[in-house]
Amino acid sequence: MFTRFFKENESNSELTEELDEKNIPQHIAIIMDGNGRWAQKKHLPRIAGHRQGMDVVRDITKAASGLGVKVLTLYAFSTENWKRPTDEVDFLMALPVRFFNNFVPELIENNVRVNVMGYKDQLPPKTQQAVANAIEQTAKCTGMVLNFALNYGSRAEIITAVQNLAEKAQKGQLTPSEITEDVLSNAMMTANLAPYSDPDLLIRTSGEERISNFLLWQIAYSEFVFTDVLWPDYKPNDFVMDIVKYQQRNRRFGGLKEENNK
């Protein structure tokens, strides 16, 4: 079934794109970039961009859940973001507390379960507590998983996974030849998202076209969409348009185009 959507700033009579509701990416990951530039353009402190970005998280979560997405992974804080000025780091660490305080009831209403991946034990105690509460409060929700990457870095994740496997090997619980793609996937922080551990679609906002240490193992076959919209300006309609771009791709997973695959 196709639903018709209209681009912002265009009259509703002008059909622009069609969304195939039967081909919604099951796992969408987003690098939410451009908060600082959004604030700068408005002559506001950078944290104003993050504050606005939090409301966008809410809107996109609702949109994704409504579309039937199974997992929405949002890059909220990287292991490299500690290098930012203390005030900004403090604000970013307070955001999950604020977000969950305000929106957990709405998440529950939408049957959305919260998951957090990253080095949680290095987060400030208040952030850890907010995360733990949100996970617990939404534990019974069976709809979309809202997966925050918080103090997450992909290379660190891979190193941790390899260390864990090496330890098992050292104890004689695993031989080198038993280390397969599945075994490594199961050692990653996304293992509990199975069967949706790997994103089908990775979106990055703000016009930057790089991966910034995000899900390097998991995006092997993901489609990438880079959009110029800054995260605080990103609307559910932009999200739908980016899904339409995904639907226009021909995913081959190393094989041949469908029409040649006979």
Ligand code: FPP
């Ligand atoms: C990148 O923009 C954004 C971040 C480092 C933080 C992302 C966080 C949010 C969008 C809010 C998260 C909300 C919750 C609920 C945890 P940037 O600051 O690098 O922007 P710039 O490249 O324009 O400077």
